[in-house]
Amino acid sequence: MTQLQKSPTAWIIGGSSGIGLELSKRFLQDGYQLCIFAHAGVEEVVTRLQQLSPVVRGYLVDVQQEVTLETMFTQAAQQFGAPTIVINSAGISVAKSFEEMTSQEFERQININLIGSRNVAHAALPFLYQARTLTVKNPKLVLIASAAGLVGCYGYTGYCSSKFGVVGLAEVLRMELRSKDIDVAVVCPPEVDTPLVEAERKHGSQITAQLKQLGGSMPVTKACQEIYDGIQTSQFMIMPGTQARILTKIARVLPDLYRGQIDKKLDKIIEQYG
Numbered sequence: 001m002t003q004l005q006k007s008p009t010a011w012i013i014g015g016s017s018g019i020g021l022e023l024s025k026r027f028l029q030d031g032y033q034l035c036i037f038a039h040a041g042v043e044e045v046v047t048r049l050q051q052l053s054p055v056v057r058g059y060l061v062d063v064q065q066e067v068t069l070e071t072m073f074t075q076a077a078q079q080f081g082a083p084t085i086v087i088n089s090a091g092i093s094v095a096k097s098f099e100e101m102t103s104q105e106f107e108r109q110i111n112i113n114l115i116g117s118r119n120v121a122h123a124a125l126p127f128l129y130q131a132r133t134l135t136v137k138n139p140k141l142v143l144i145a146s147a148a149g150l151v152g153c154y155g156y157t158g159y160c161s162s163k164f165g166v167v168g169l170a171e172v173l174r175m176e177l178r179s180k181d182i183d184v185a186v187v188c189p190p191e192v193d194t195p196l197v198e199a200e201r202k203h204g205s206q207i208t209a210q211l212k213q214l215g216g217s218m219p220v221t222k223a224c225q226e227i228y229d230g231i232q233t234s235q236f237m238i239m240p241g242t243q244a245r246i247l248t249k250i251a252r253v254l255p256d257l258y259r260g261q262i263d264k265k266l267d268k269i270i271e272q273y274g
Contacts, residue, residue: 007055008136009033011076011083013063013120014090016041018194019144022224023087028053035076035083037061037069038090055080063090063116069123082131085231087142088120093159093196095204106158113162117143117169128182140183142231143170147190147215147239150248151258154266155208174236185236190215190244192223206273211266216243 010027014020015036024045028034033055036042042058049056057079059072077083091113094105121141128139148156149163170186177184191197191212201209223240230238239245251258 008084009080011035011086013037013088016045020089026228033080066119085140086124089144095208098157109158109162114165138183142185144187147244151251155205187238190241191217210269
């Protein structure tokens with residue numbers, strides 16, 4: 001075994017920006033080898049991250065195409081060995097009402113967020129099994145979903161549909177893979193200050209933006225520290241942010257009360273911005 005293969009390895013899909021990039025920094029600081037997979041900006045990000053550690057490589061992928069994932073995952077495994085942890089952070093959102101959203105916009109969110117998560121999981125499993133046979137006790141698959149995968153949000157028909165699906169996918173994978181010693185976690189953050197969110201604030205719905213504040217908003221560094229800490233545990237559902245945890249718990253335990261309060265808040269917001 002080479003020196004590179006002696007260190008734990010993290011694969012982060014969607015690691016060139018936002019939550020994925022911030023998590024990448026933490027893995028490097030903890031001595032991991034790092035493989036970043038993204039559809040764009042890979043070379044620039046790798047150059048920046050190599051200032052933290054030389055053991056980082058980048059690969060161009062499209063999560064909608066499983067064959068490209070299989071090819072790049074194979075290359076990564078040949079360079080760094082099997083992964084200790086695989087994180088899918090690739091995702092998009094379109095903040096429009098259902099009537100305004102085109103079928104293409106809706107399908108694109110499903111294809112990238114949900115089908116992409118399925119493709120990453122399916123393509124990564126052989127390599128996670130390989131890691132398990134190399135004395136990694138419980139290799140881990142982590143899917144980044146959203147608090148919008150647990151509670152609905154006005155103007156997020158495509159996004160919520162896709163992220164609810166990611167949570168369901170993770171739930172079943174957890175059950176199916178536990179007997180095979182593969183751990184699974186799903187991350188459900190509230191709004192996090194990433195380039196994706198910043199762009200949405202400029203061009204998206206004010207009604208959506210205001211309603212999302214019920215779950216709170218977090219700086220990317222704080223959110224990712226909580227996510228990273230959660231990933232290091234056996235916790236299945238990782239939700240950074242006290243406000244978001246309280247909101248989703250009320251929605252689950254007292255759904256009628258939750259919907260009544262949401263409707264009152266929504267009526268006021270629509271009166272102001274609608």
